[in-house]
Amino acid sequence: MHLSRREVIKWIVATTAAMNLPDFAATAIAVAPLAKGYGTDPDLSKFYSPGDFWPLTFTPAQRQTVIALADLILPADHLGPAASEVRVPDYLDEWLSAPYPPQKKDRESLLSGLQWLEDEARKRFAADFAALSDEQKRAIADNICWPADAKPEFKKAAAFFQKFRGLAASAYYSTQAGWKALGYVGNVPLASFDGPPTEVLEKLGVEQTVK
Amino acid sequence: MPLITSSKTQPEYDVIIVGSGAGGGQMAYTLTLAGLKCVMLEAGRAYDPATETAMFQRPDQVPLLNTPTTDKQMGFTDATIDGGWQIPDEPYTQASDKPEEQFNWWRPRMLGGRTNHWGRMSLRNGPYDFKAHSRDGLGFDWPISYDDLEPYYTKVEMLIGVFGTNEGMENTPDSPPGVLLPAPKARASELYTQKHAKKLGIPVISIHRAVLTRPLDAETIPAKLHPGNAWAQRIVAESMRARTACFWATDCHRGCSIRANYQSTTVHLPPALATGNLDIIPNAHAREVTLGKDGRADGVTFMDKATGKEAHVKARAVVLAASSGETVRILLNSQSSQFPQGIANGSGLVGKYIMDSVGTSVGGQIPALENLPPHNEDGTGGPHMYIPWWLYREQLAGKLGFARGYHTEFNGSRGMPGGRNPLSDDLARGAYGTKFKEEARRYYGSFVGYTCRGEMIANEDSFAELDPEVKDKWGIPVLRWHWKWSEQELRMADQAAQNFSAIIEEMGGKVRARKGALGRDAIEAGGKVIHEVGGALMGDDAGKSVCNRWNQTWEVKNLLLCDGAPFPSNSDKNPTLTIMALAWRAADYLIEQARKGDL
Numbered sequence: 001m002h003l004s005r006r007e008v009i010k011w012i013v014a015t016t017a018a019m020n021l022p023d024f025a026a027t028a029i030a031v032a033p034l035a036k037g038y039g040t041d042p043d044l045s046k047f048y049s050p051g052d053f054w055p056l057t058f059t060p061a062q063r064q065t066v067i068a069l070a071d072l073i074l075p076a077d078h079l080g081p082a083a084s085e086v087r088v089p090d091y092l093d094e095w096l097s098a099p100y101p102p103q104k105k106d107r108e109s110l111l112s113g114l115q116w117l118e119d120e121a122r123k124r125f126a127a128d129f130a131a132l133s134d135e136q137k138r139a140i141a142d143n144i145c146w147p148a149d150a151k152p153e154f155k156k157a158a159a160f161f162q163k164f165r166g167l168a169a170s171a172y173y174s175t176q177a178g179w180k181a182l183g184y185v186g187n188v189p190l191a192s193f194d195g196p197p198t199e200v201l202e203k204l205g206v207e208q209t210v211k
Numbered sequence: 212m213p214l215i216t217s218s219k220t221q222p223e224y225d226v227i228i229v230g231s232g233a234g235g236g237q238m239a240y241t242l243t244l245a246g247l248k249c250v251m252l253e254a255g256r257a258y259d260p261a262t263e264t265a266m267f268q269r270p271d272q273v274p275l276l277n278t279p280t281t282d283k284q285m286g287f288t289d290a291t292i293d294g295g296w297q298i299p300d301e302p303y304t305q306a307s308d309k310p311e312e313q314f315n316w317w318r319p320r321m322l323g324g325r326t327n328h329w330g331r332m333s334l335r336n337g338p339y340d341f342k343a344h345s346r347d348g349l350g351f352d353w354p355i356s357y358d359d360l361e362p363y364y365t366k367v368e369m370l371i372g373v374f375g376t377n378e379g380m381e382n383t384p385d386s387p388p389g390v391l392l393p394a395p396k397a398r399a400s401e402l403y404t405q406k407h408a409k410k411l412g413i414p415v416i417s418i419h420r421a422v423l424t425r426p427l428d429a430e431t432i433p434a435k436l437h438p439g440n441a442w443a444q445r446i447v448a449e450s451m452r453a454r455t456a457c458f459w460a461t462d463c464h465r466g467c468s469i470r471a472n473y474q475s476t477t478v479h480l481p482p483a484l485a486t487g488n489l490d491i492i493p494n495a496h497a498r499e500v501t502l503g504k505d506g507r508a509d510g511v512t513f514m515d516k517a518t519g520k521e522a523h524v525k526a527r528a529v530v531l532a533a534s535s536g537e538t539v540r541i542l543l544n545s546q547s548s549q550f551p552q553g554i555a556n557g558s559g560l561v562g563k564y565i566m567d568s569v570g571t572s573v574g575g576q577i578p579a580l581e582n583l584p585p586h587n588e589d590g591t592g593g594p595h596m597y598i599p600w601w602l603y604r605e606q607l608a609g610k611l612g613f614a615r616g617y618h619t620e621f622n623g624s625r626g627m628p629g630g631r632n633p634l635s636d637d638l639a640r641g642a643y644g645t646k647f648k649e650e651a652r653r654y655y656g657s658f659v660g661y662t663c664r665g666e667m668i669a670n671e672d673s674f675a676e677l678d679p680e681v682k683d684k685w686g687i688p689v690l691r692w693h694w695k696w697s698e699q700e701l702r703m704a705d706q707a708a709q710n711f712s713a714i715i716e717e718m719g720g721k722v723r724a725r726k727g728a729l730g731r732d733a734i735e736a737g738g739k740v741i742h743e744v745g746g747a748l749m750g751d752d753a754g755k756s757v758c759n760r761w762n763q764t765w766e767v768k769n770l771l772l773c774d775g776a777p778f779p780s781n782s783d784k785n786p787t788l789t790i791m792a793l794a795w796r797a798a799d800y801l802i803e804q805a806r807k808g809d810l
Contacts, residue, residue: 038274040282040299041256041292044265047272073643079652091276100280146641165643166632169651174270174277174629181648182655183585184628187267189458193590195396200583206402210376210394210417210595 037099050087050094057097057107058089061128065114066092068130070168072137080181083172091171092164106163113160120157214257215490217515217522224250224490224526225805227511229497229541232324234532234774236479237367237791241798243488244443247805250524252495252513254533255293255320258327260476264290264466270629277630286630290327290466290474294319300684303536304691314565314675314692315738316536322493323476324534325741326787330593331421331463331472332620333373334784335364337382339603343666343780346607347614349699350668351564351779354751354760357384363792365390369432370447371473371791372454374591375419382616383599392424394595398588400580400623400659401596407717408598413710418597418620421473421788422463427451443486450482462627463592472592495522497537498687499545500529500554500770508554508770514685527810528769528801532794535565535776536675539746540690543677555764560757561747562675566781568742569617569665569696570735571704574724575715576638580623580657588625597621600783613702617665618783619711625656635723660724661714663707666783668699669745673737694737701731708733744775744786762797769810773797 038053050056058066070083070092083089096107117140121129125136141161143154150158172178179185195208225247228235235251242249265288270277273287280287284295296315305313319325338357344350365387374392377385394417397405405415429451433444454477455469463472470477483489494516501523503509510525531538539562545554553561600616634642634651642650672695677688708729712722750756753765758777764770773794775786804810
């Protein structure tokens with residue numbers, strides 16, 4: 001359930017952002033200079049893919065690292081496919097390749113974070129991050145997955161992990177598979193709107209009051 | 212006579228309408244169906260929601276997961292094109308460097324204006340709202356009463372289609388029986404809020420929104436709207452039949468290709484065009500209203516953005532409905548020996564008393580809403596319930612510390628995911644892998660957000676004037692804004708934030724999102740709610756107002772202002788429905804004048 005777009009945007013800015021969700025919206029609209037992106041009048045009726053408006057960035061090696069990390073965070077399991085199966089790496093690439101100021105700002109931290117991950121994998125296990133066992137990947141991830149607990153030498157990497165996780169989740173849950181993983185079943189035309197089903201009403205101890 | 216270029220205009224029209232949104236759309240509708248020949252100037256391009264709306268695109272099917280950018284400032288799928296807080300080639304300036312003294316000006320440059328992007332909240336002003344000064348001594352009364360406008364609220368509701376219920380609450384008017392469309396069922400978070408707010412004495416009722424929850428009755432409504440005019444009835448009936456009822460999916464702010472919600476472009480303009488009495492010139496950026504030797508307005512000069520050349524259209528009357536700010540700008544730029552300060556501005560009041568709504572939000576997480584069985588809550592693509600202002604008695608007794616009310620719009624979070632991380636970092640902590648996905652699913656749908664929409668009282672420090680130096684790309688002087696919230700609004704924001712927190716806690720939830728410790732720290736910046744009204748107030752005294760009770764400027768009888776500019780006050784009710792009702796009333800007045808030969 002949501003307010004219409006306008007309210008959603010305001011809510012993202014005023015409310016959701018303050019829930020510590022990544023503050024993409026707030027930063028995006030606050031920027032003054034006009035970048036050369038898709039322009040102020042793109043064709044809204046079309047469906048788009050990463051790379052349609054601006055060239056992508058990842059080298060094959062970077063892409064392997066992104067796939068490995070995204071799938072570690074959002075693996076294939078009982079809730080759905082792995083991140084790389086629903087093109088999460090493509091959306092990350094689109095994001096950090098974008099010409100808009102907030103994304104440009106993310107570009108450096110994400111690319112240097114990926115480099116850190118590669119360096120750390122080589123230092124600890126003498127292999128590419130993507131080639132590590134799950135256990136080895138987790139050994140690194142456990143050091144950087146929560147900034148508050150990270151040791152001083154891992155603080156910067158932890159900030160990268162948090163940003164990466166937020167972006168990867170934003171992309172994953174934008175997809176049909178991501179919707180299923182959350183339990184979102186809308187965006188389909190219906191003949192009628194009947195409100196929450198009985199089991200939901202009972203669980204909440206409420207009755208439908210709009211007759 | 213549909214969309215034309217500036218070189219194809221008729222030698223003269225009955226009426227020029229500047230702007231194509233709620234006010235301009237309503238004027239065009241009413242005037243052309245009465246047989247008047249009109250030309251509409253729209254500063255943006257032509258736009259057709261039937262073919263241009265992003266209806267079902269998921270966030271992964273549009274650039275940057277639908278994240279707002281400087282190009283599309285409410286996100287890619289939002290209906291607004293060529294618009295935003297800042298738009299290329301058309302600057303505006305601020306008198307102060309302090310953000311709290313600045314006005315944020317949302318301008319769409321497209322046919323239909325702001326009606327393409329809005330919440331479709333369609334609340335009537337109540338009787339108190341027209342006479343607020345008489346109640347508390349602040350701000351200004353309207354020269355008209357609720358009873359003057361009531362018939363027009365009813366007509367607009369029947370034409371555009373508004374759902375809701377009649378609750379018989381104080382200063383929250385009922386519509387006549389049979390006018391409102393059925394209210395949609397409440398969602399889980401709405402019912403849960405209603406149950407718990409009740410314990411705090413806070414009412415939660417069905418909101419009124421301009422969305423068709425069933426098809427409009429094209430058999431009976433047109434005759435009620437246009438009695439004795441079979442030709443108009445036929446055109447309106449045909450337009451009504453072309454609209455489809457809501458199919459309970461997609462966000463209204465994307466616009467609506469099936470015409471289930473109100474947009475000027477899907478409701479007002481199609482029948483107006485079908486009369487054959489309307490020319491629309493897109494990309495026509497109005498510069499000034501021109502004055503004839505007889506002291507009456509005789510036309511409008513505009514920049515044709517397509518050719519870069521100046522053009523002029525002539526008419527017997529001029530309607531400005533360009534949005535408060537833009538209408539003020541055109542008036543101030545229309546300078547002549549008779550009106551050196553701008554047309555119809557002998558009082559010096561043009562630009563004064565601009566108002567927005569008070570906005571502040573509090574979000575919370577409700578454990579009871581976690582892990583609910585999946586179910587579709589898209590509904591009408593916007594809120595189904597809201598909290599009307601309810602503390603009239605306490606306020607009158609002076610117990611609240613602020614004089615006017617707010618209503619509360621709220622939302623759960625079972626809407627379309629994507630474009631943002633559903634599991635905030637403080638909840639996820641160090642989680643990754645399946646644990647992260649399980650937590651995301653658990654929390655999905657458990658967040659609620661409450662948003663204040665409150666009345667701002669007109670003040671001396673909030674106004675717009677011409678910048679003495681800065682001009683837009685076409686050499687037209689731009690607006691310079693001044694802004695200040697008074698203690699009235701800041702105290703209201705405090706109280707609203709406290710109320711929202713109390714509701715969240717009553718629901719067993721935890722307040723999560725508060726921009727500042729107090730509502731006053733979290734009040735939205737001026738203009739951000741996009742309820743910009745005022746700047747050319749209507750009144751009963753020619754020395755103390757810009758227009759009279761018919762939206763007609765005191766000094767130039769054939770110049771009418773039909774957007775939010777004439778609002779003497781900005782009640783907590785969203786302004787769009789009142790703009791339309793006022794415009795229809797002003798159009799009837801203009802038609803009457805034309806019949807008398809007074810145009």
